Amino acid sequence: MWIKLCKVNDLKEDEIKGFDVNNLHLIAIKKGSEIHVLDGICTHEYYDLANGFILEDRIICPLHLSQFEISTGKVVNPPAERPLKKYKTKIEEGFLFVEI
Numbered sequence: 560m561w562i563k564l565c566k567v568n569d570l571k572e573d574e575i576k577g578f579d580v581n582n583l584h585l586i587a588i589k590k591g592s593e594i595h596v597l598d599g600i601c602t603h604e605y606y607d608l609a610n611g612f613i614l615e616d617r618i619i620c621p622l623h624l625s626q627f628e629i630s631t632g633k634v635v636n637p638p639a640e641r642p643l644k645k646y647k648t649k650i651e652e653g654f655l656f657v658e659i
Contacts, residue, residue, distance in 0.1 A: 577609025603639035
């Protein structure tokens with residue numbers, strides 16, 4: 560099922576934007592011409608990654624400094640051991656949609 564998340568123009572380069580949809584907390588990150596949507600809660604300890612920060616190609620959880628690759632959700636630095644789920648996206652008529 561595809562869900563409309565936001566206007567593409569609402570996303571700024573290297574900014575983490577959080578969304579609550581269908582009982583999920585997601586984050587969207589624009590990197591260049593690509594937009595990535597991932598689970599928005601750190602897999603190490605419950606923390607909202609919309610409050611995290613970006614360093615190059617990684618999102619960093621400020622709680623314990625776990626790092627995840629933005630393009631895949633893969634863990635780059637512990638203490639997290641499980642990756643973030645990455646969601647498929649599409650853009651239609653200026654809106655970002657995510658497949659749930």
